[in-house]
Structure formats: structure tokens, C-alpha cells
Amino acid sequence: MRFAVVDDMEEVLKTIHNLIIQYTNDYEINVDCYASAGAFLDNYSTRNYDALFLDIDMPDISGFKIAEILHEHGYNIPIVYITGRDDLITNAFRYKPIGFVRKQHLETELEFTIDTIKSELNMATVYISVKEPRTFGGKDYSLNVDEILYFKTAKHYLEIKLINNKAITIRDKISNYSDNPKLKNFVMIDSGILINLAHIKVVDNAVELSNGERMLISRRRVQFVLQAYIKYSKKVLI
Structure with missing residues (x-):
């Protein structure tokens, strides 16, 4: 499996990376981390990601805008929104995310979301x-x-x-x-x-x-x- 993580906070990026590795230790896994929306958009088309962990509130381009760009280019990838703001969650259903993870509850909510991703991928992947x-x-x-x-x-x-x-x-x-x-x-x-x-x-x-x-x-x-x-x-x- 190959995941992408996009978050402008280096500490959060590192924590999510480490937790993904921890919760997928029974899989062959690659995790690419991007500290900016621009870096991800410059590289995603050459990668075959199974899921995207995406910060909603970023200074250069919002997570919602990234989801819109991916949708316009036919890049249908399961998205997990990462946010520290509960008020943004209600606006996130347009592109059918597979889950939400609040930054203040990373460990518990990320584990559940990764289990969901593994179940979804196992249905389509051998x-x-x-x-x-x-x-x-x-x-x-x-x-x-x-x-x-x-x-x-x-x-x-x-x-x-x-x-x-x-x-x-x-x-x-x-x-x-x-x-x-x-x-x-x-x-x-x-x-x-x-x-x-x-x-x-x-x-x-x-x-x-x-x-x-x-x-x-x-x-x-x-x-x-x-x-x-x-x-x-x-x-x-x-």
C-alpha cells in the first residue's frame, strides 16, 4: 500500500507518518509526506496512492481545494481529512471522504480510520x-x-x-x-x-x-x- 500525507505542520506530519507505520505493520507500506499542498500537487500524478491523509486548513491551498483539483482530474482516491477544527468537518462531504481525524485525537481516530481503509482496500485488492x-x-x-x-x-x-x-x-x-x-x-x-x-x-x-x-x-x-x-x-x- 502507498499513502500520502499532506500537512503544513511538521510535528503533525511526523506523528501521522509514525502512527500509520505502527497501525499497518502487517502490510508492505510506503508513506510519502508533503509539508505543503503545492509539493503534493507537483508529485501526485506520478504516484499510485491508495489513500490520502489531507489537512483541511493550510495556508497555501486548502484541503478542500486539493480534493476539488483531484476530482476534476479524475484522480479518485480515498481521502481522510485531518483537522484541528470541528467546524470544518460539516463542509467536507462533497467528495465523499473515507474518514476524519481530529488532530487532538490522532492516535485513537487514526487507528480506526486505517482499519476502515484496510477493509475497503481488501475488498478491491488481492x-x-x-x-x-x-x-x-x-x-x-x-x-x-x-x-x-x-x-x-x-x-x-x-x-x-x-x-x-x-x-x-x-x-x-x-x-x-x-x-x-x-x-x-x-x-x-x-x-x-x-x-x-x-x-x-x-x-x-x-x-x-x-x-x-x-x-x-x-x-x-x-x-x-x-x-x-x-x-x-x-x-x-x-
């Missing part, structure tokens, strides 16, 4: 749960399938590469994932590599990934991979 061996940290992960680049066997282990280039190592067999219905947009390019079709382009007998990596397709799988890629591309365009 996740798989994996666990690292102790030798690799022993951490539990709930991974958004759309954010996985590939699975790759490494002796008795399986490496999971994410779109942010993070690699997670687990002890498992790739066959447990190649037949997983949650991974219907993945294809085996050889006996040890399972690729996400959403993040590749096929070039001759190889695939180029969105992070710049290039991997060869085994000779006997070239036609199968190409057909799977064409089928996926048509589905996306419909």
Missing part, C-alpha cells in the same frame, strides 16, 4: 500472506498481488521481488504460487520464474520488467508466454 524464515528476519507480510514483479526460485528458497525493488525471501515451492488463483495474471517464463504480466513487455525471447530487469524466456515457453501476454493486454484494454 493480497497473499507470506512469512520469512528466521534467518531472513522472520517477518510476516501481506502483499498486494499487483505490487509483485515476480517469484524466483533460489535453491530451497523463493525470492519475491516487489515493484519498489524490495526482495522478500521465503522457504516455499514456486508450484504453490503458479497454480494459485489469486495470481491469475502471472505466467511461468521458465521452470523457476513466475512473472507478473502487468509489469512486463515481451521482446523476442525475453521479458523486460518495469524496473529495468531483463529475463530470458525458456525456448519451450516462448509461444505460451507471448500468447498469455497478448491475452492479458487485450483484457486490460477492454
